[in-house]
Amino acid sequence: MYYLSAFFYYFLLIPISRLPFGVLYAIADGLSWLFFNVVGYRKQVVVENIRNSFPEKSEAEIQQIARDFYTHLCTLIIETVKAFSMTRAEFMQRVSFTGLDLLDHYAKQGKSIIIAAGHCHNYEWLVTGIDPLVKHKVMALYRPLNNRFFDEKIKQSRSKLGLNLASIYEIKSQFGEQVVEKPVAAAFAMDQSPSNPESAYWMQFLNQDTPILFGTEKYAKEYDLPVVFGHIHAQKRGYYYANFELLTDTPRETAYGEITEKMMKWLEADIRQEPATWLWSHKRWKHKRTTVQSPLSEG
Structure with a gap:
C-alpha cells in the first residue's frame, strides 16, 4: 500500500499539481460535468440536502445549485492537489x-x-x-x-x-x-x-x-x-x-x-x-434527535 500510494503521489499528483492554473481549471470543469451527468457522485445526497435546506426554491433552482456545487467541488479537489507544489x-x-x-x-x-x-x-x-x-x-x-x-x-x-x-x-x-x-x-x-x-x-x-x-x-x-x-x-x-x-x-x-x-x-x-x-456532498443530516436537550449539558 505504501509503495502504491508513493507511486500515485510522485508520478500522478505532483505532475498534475505543477500544471498551470488554467489547465487545472479546465480539468476541474471536465470532472464537474462527469460527476454530475455520468458518475452521479453522491448526487442524491447533494440534491436532497439542497432541497431540504431551501424549500422555497424551485426544482430548477435546486438543480442549478447542485450543478454549480459540482463545479465548486471539483475546483476544490484540483486546488487541493495544486497546493502540494504551491509556493x-x-x-x-x-x-x-x-x-x-x-x-x-x-x-x-x-x-x-x-x-x-x-x-x-x-x-x-x-x-x-x-x-x-x-x-x-x-x-x-x-x-x-x-x-x-x-x-x-x-x-x-x-x-x-x-x-x-x-x-x-x-x-x-x-x-x-x-x-x-x-x-x-x-x-x-x-x-x-x-x-x-x-x-x-x-x-x-x-x-x-x-x-x-x-x-x-x-x-x-x-x-x-x-x-x-x-x-x-x-x-x-x-x-x-x-x-x-x-x-x-x-x-x-x-x-x-x-x-x-x-x-x-x-x-x-x-x-x-x-x-x-x-x-453539500456530506451526509450532514444523517442523525435524528432522540433525546431532549438539557440546558446543563456541556455537549
Whole structure:
C-alpha cells in the first residue's frame, strides 16, 4: 500500500499539481460535468440536502445549485492537489484577509483566540495561508487519514507556511498546553457532523433539526477565549478571502448555546448568499434527535 500510494503521489499528483492554473481549471470543469451527468457522485445526497435546506426554491433552482456545487467541488479537489507544489508567494497572491487588526488586538495582549469557520469556498488554502500574516501561532484541528503516507503528505502541504496541525484525537492535551504557553489562534471547523449526536448541541440550521459540534463553545468558555468568526468568500475563481468578525470576547458571560447559535446563524447567512460553495456532498443530516436537550449539558 505504501509503495502504491508513493507511486500515485510522485508520478500522478505532483505532475498534475505543477500544471498551470488554467489547465487545472479546465480539468476541474471536465470532472464537474462527469460527476454530475455520468458518475452521479453522491448526487442524491447533494440534491436532497439542497432541497431540504431551501424549500422555497424551485426544482430548477435546486438543480442549478447542485450543478454549480459540482463545479465548486471539483475546483476544490484540483486546488487541493495544486497546493502540494504551491509556493509561499503563490499562496500570498491567492488568499487574503480583512479584520486582521482584530486578531492583532488580542495577540498584543498575549491572549489566545478561537477562529470559527465553515467549509465554504477553499477553506484549506485560507487556513494554510494565514499563519505568516498574523501575530498568533495558528493551530488547526484535523482528522488523521487512515493512509499514513497521504496523511503525512497532506500534513506537510497544510503546514508548509507554519500552520500547526493538531489531531482531533489529541485535542484535550494539545489545546490546553498550547493556548496557555503562547498566543494561539485555534481554528475550529464547526459545521461537521458530530460522531456522537447525543453529545451535540441541537438547533435549527438551514430549515432542519441539526446536531452541532459543541467544541467551539466548550473550549471558549473553559479557557475564557474570544471567539472570532471567519466569513469566507471568493473574489473570483482561485482567489479567496476571509473577513474576521468578533463573535464574543466574554464567552463565560454568554448563556448555554448562545455562541453556538450565533456562529451557525452567521454561517447560514453566508451559505444563503452563495449556496453552491458549501460542502453539500456530506451526509450532514444523517442523525435524528432522540433525546431532549438539557440546558446543563456541556455537549
